[in-house]
Amino acid sequence: MTVQEQASPAEVRRKGVPGFMAGKSPGVEQPPPPEPGELPQTPHEIEGPYFRLGAPMRSNLLEPGDKPGIVLSGRVLTERGKPVSGAVVSFWSSDAAGNYDMVGWRYSGYVLTDGEGRYEVTTIIPGCYEPREAKHIHVKVQGVSRPVTTQLYVEGEPGNTDDDYYHPALVVPCTTDENGVKHGTFDFVIKQVTREENVTPESLAARV
Numbered sequence: 001m002t003v004q005e006q007a008s009p010a011e012v013r014r015k016g017v018p019g020f021m022a023g024k025s026p027g028v029e030q031p032p033p034p035e036p037g038e039l040p041q042t043p044h045e046i047e048g049p050y051f052r053l054g055a056p057m058r059s060n061l062l063e064p065g066d067k068p069g070i071v072l073s074g075r076v077l078t079e080r081g082k083p084v085s086g087a088v089v090s091f092w093s094s095d096a097a098g099n100y101d102m103v104g105w106r107y108s109g110y111v112l113t114d115g116e117g118r119y120e121v122t123t124i125i126p127g128c129y130e131p132r133e134a135k136h137i138h139v140k141v142q143g144v145s146r147p148v149t150t151q152l153y154v155e156g157e158p159g160n161t162d163d164d165y166y167h168p169a170l171v172v173p174c175t176t177d178e179n180g181v182k183h184g185t186f187d188f189v190i191k192q193v194t195r196e197e198n199v200t201p202e203s204l205a206a207r208v
């Protein structure tokens, strides 16, 4: 393909095609492709400028007066499909107008997975903000691992495939109930550090 024949980013933004910035940012390293018998690991995405430590543990991120937008649930699994219990799953997003709370903890919180690796959180459908076209929920997932930072996109919301960071593997399939609340399911797949990887002769020798 010659340079002249290459599609522009706008032309390749369509269903099933990642946005041209998906996973591409300094410091964002993608997980390796799955070995035979393994699940594909959740793609990594940028943290963005709005993550702050210290959000409360809670499974309901709604503010007074909010109507639930989405009940998001699923599991945290290893690449071998084993549930990860006690994993920390942190969520943060903008409000419905596209603004992030940089003082308090609106639309920010974390949950722990149960003994079967399950999590659930209820929140709003966030708004959009420049330069993002997609309504997205930022997530960090950590088990016995480094935190995995990613973003989720809500199936059926406008703008998903116009977003530079959109990734089709990060779309949450949803149903909508009689009250207009979306119910989405998404399983995170993250590699766990094994004892063999974590405890080496070198690491033991380095302990003081």
Ligand SMILES: [Fe+2]
Residues within 6 Å of the ligand: 048, 094, 136, 138
């Ligand atoms: Fe964001």
